[in-house]
Each structure stands twice: as C-alpha cells, then as structure tokens.
Amino acid sequence: MIINKTFKNHEDLDINNRILVALPKPGKPKEPPQNLRHVTLLNSIRKVLSTIALTRIRPAVENYISCSQSGFRPNRSTSDVVWAHRWISAKVLNYAEIEIDITGIDMSAAFDTIDRKQLLQRLTNLITEDEKRIIQFLLSNTTLNVKISGANTEEPFLTNIGTPQGDSPSPVLFIIYLEQALKNVRSTLDSPSNTTEAHLPNEIVYADDIDFIGNQPVNVKKIEETLKVHKLKVNVDKTEHTSVRKYSEEWKTPRKVGSLLGSKEDIEHRKHL
Numbered sequence: 272m273i274i275n276k277t278f279k280n281h282e283d284l285d286i287n288n289r290i291l292v293a294l295p296k297p298g299k300p301k302e303p304p305q306n307l308r309h310v311t312l313l314n315s316i317r318k319v320l321s322t323i324a325l326t327r328i329r330p331a332v333e334n335y336i337s338c339s340q341s342g343f344r345p346n347r348s349t350s351d352v353v354w355a356h357r358w359i360s361a362k363v364l365n366y367a368e369i370e371i372d373i374t375g376i377d378m379s380a381a382f383d384t385i386d387r388k389q390l391l392q393r394l395t396n397l398i399t400e401d402e403k404r405i406i407q408f409l410l411s412n413t414t415l416n417v418k419i420s421g422a423n424t425e426e427p428f429l430t431n432i433g434t435p436q437g438d439s440p441s442p443v444l445f446i447i448y449l450e451q452a453l454k455n456v457r458s459t460l461d462s463p464s465n466t467t468e469a470h471l472p473n474e475i476v477y478a479d480d481i482d483f484i485g486n487q488p489v490n491v492k493k494i495e496e497t498l499k500v501h502k503l504k505v506n507v508d509k510t511e512h513t514s515v516r517k518y519s520e521e522w523k524t525p526r527k528v529g530s531l532l533g534s535k536e537d538i539e540h541r542k543h544l
Contacts, residue, residue, distance in 0.1 A: 274320055278404065286317035288414045288427050289437065311415070311437035321439040324405045328398050332443055335397055336450050342478035343442040355475045359484065359515060362471060367517045371471065374483045376494060377509035381479035382441070383433035385448045386502045390434075393451050409438060432502075442478070449479065452501040459493050460485075488512050 277284050290312040299306035313321075333344065341351040363369050387410050394403050413435050414427035434441035453476070460483070475482040483489045495505040515522045 274316070274323075278408075284316055284320075286314055286320065287409075287412050288416060289313055289317075289435065291415045291417045293417075309436070311435070312418075313437050317409070317438070320405065321409060324402065324409060325440040325443060327402050328406070328440065328443070331398050331402075332447060336446055337453070337474075337476070339472055339474045340446055340450065340476045342476070342480075343446055349477060352475055352477045355472055356482075359471055363515045363517050369517075370486065371515040372485055372488045373513040373515060374485075374489045374491065375511040375513070376481040376483065376491070377506040377511075378479045378481075378498070379504045379506045381449070381503055382436075382445050384502050384504060385433055385445065387431065387433075389501065390444060390448050393447060397447070406440065406444070409435065409440070446478065448501070449476075449503070452498055452503055453481070455500070456494050456497045459497055460489055 274284070276282070292310045292312060293307040294310055295301045296306050296308050329345075336344065341347040341349070359371055359373075363371055391403065391407055391410070394406060398406075413430050415430050416425065416427040434444050453474075457473075471484060473484055475484065483494075491505070491507065491510055495507065498505055513522050
C-alpha cells in the first residue's frame with residue numbers, strides 16, 4: 272500500500288540513500304584501502320521494493336539472456352561453467368582432430384561502470400512500463416553515506432553510474448546490460464566453425480567472466496573497442512589465451528582452464544583428506 276501510494280502520488284520514499292561500510296578483509300593489514308571490503312546497507316523498504324522488482328522482471332530476463340550466461344540465474348551456477356570446460360577437454364582428449372582456442376576476457380570493475388541511461392533504454396522493450404518505472408526509481412538519485420567509526424559523517428554523495436550495490440536486481444540488471452554488449456561483440460567476430468562441428472559452445476559466461484571458444488584466438492582488440500562503447504573496460508593484462516590440443520600439456524596449467532580438467536591426472540593429483 273505504501274509503495275503503491277508513493278508511485279500514484281509521485282512521492283519520495285527517501286530510500287535511495289545507502290550507508291557504505293568498509294570492513295577489513297580477514298588476515299590483511301587494516302591500513303591499505305585495497306584491503307577493505309565495501310558493504311552497502313539498505314533500509315527495509317528499499318529491500319522490499321528491490322525484491323518485488325526482481326521477481327517481476329525475472330521471466331522476461333530469462334527469455335532474453337543467452338544460454339551461455341550462467342551467472343545470477345535460477346538453477347544455474349559455476350558448475351555449468353566447469354562442466355562446459357570439462358566437455359571441451361573431453362572432446363579434445365578423445366578426438367585428435369579437434370583443436371580449440373579459449374580466450375578468457377576479464378573486465379575491470381564492470382558492475383561499477385555501466386551507463387544507467389543505456390540500461391533503461393535496453394529495458395524499454397524487455398519489461399512492462401510499470402516494471403521499468405520501479406527500476407528507474409531504484410536507479411535515480413542514489414546516494415552513498417560513508418560510515419566511519421567514531422565520526423559523524425552525514426554528507427552523502429551522489430552515485431549515478433553502475434548498478435547500486437546491495438540491491439537484489441543489480442546483478443540481473445548487469446547481465447541484461449552485458450547481454451546487449453555481447454550481441455554486438457558476436458556480430459564483429461568470425462564464426463568459429465570448429466565448435467559448431469564438434470557440438471561445443473561458442474562462449475562460456477559467468478557474470479562478467481567471459482570465455483570465447485573457437486578454432487583460433489579471437490581478436491581481443493575488436494572486443495575491447497566494442498565493449499568500450501558500452502562503458503565496459505577489458506583488463507588486457509588479465510586476458511588469457513589457451514590452446515587445447517590432445518597431445519599438448521600446456522593447456523592443463525593455465526588459471527582459466529586449469530586443474531587438468533577432464534583428464535585422469537586430475538584425479539591422481541588431488542589431495543585426499
């Protein structure tokens with residue numbers, strides 16, 4: 272009733288001011304800022320409204336997002352990513368003629384850089400007008416108030432980029448935003464023929480962690496330029512190329528694939544507790 276009345280009368284619920292608390296990471300020195308974990312505290316009404324928004328947009332989101340995305344979706348998890356890589360490894364180990372290249376893309380502070388206006392534009396044809404209105408309300412005029420122990424800090428500052436930390440729909444809004452960017456990326460890349468013939472995925476995605484699968488390394492520069500249009504930044508230093516070949520051992524050690532996925536050595540090298 273309170274929320275409906277607010278929207279009907281164009282009233283302000285005063286729920287867009289969030290409290291930012293910095294907590295030291297366990298086992299790390301307290302002084303360096305990079306050793307702090309930021310936690311955002313929300314009031315109860317904002318939590319309720321956020322949950323309502325997520326529940327209402329979920330069906331439309333599931334129809335829109337590519338099946339390659341496993342992050343922040345019902346009945347999907349990192350297990351899907353692991354098993355996709357295991358499937359690739361198993362194919363390569365069983366068929367010498369199959370050679371796969373995996374390009375792992377890492378993005379810098381992806382959740383904090385998205386353009387909210389672009390996001391709302393993408394939602395226009397995806398969700399109902401009422402649902403979009405709720406999302407727009409949650410994204411508008413958001414402020415943060417930093418809480419410091421022993422200090423009175425009642426000086427909130429405006430935050431107008433990125434998805435608001437702590438909100439239930441924020442991760443889902445991010446994958447909606449990323450999906451459109453990936454659609455543009457796909458249109459710039461050559462079709463990876465080997466993966467289609469071998470019944471392998473063209474990409475494996477979990478949130479902002481993206482692996483492009485093909486018969487040759489993808490053009491990272493093209494990807495970087497395309498994502499930049501969407502205010503998403505590729506961390507080139509953490510981009511990783513992995514060539515998966517039956518008679519090669521190098522692919523079994525990289526961080527992106529790693530763990531000797533799909534091979535008997537994986538079992539033999541595990542530490543049994």
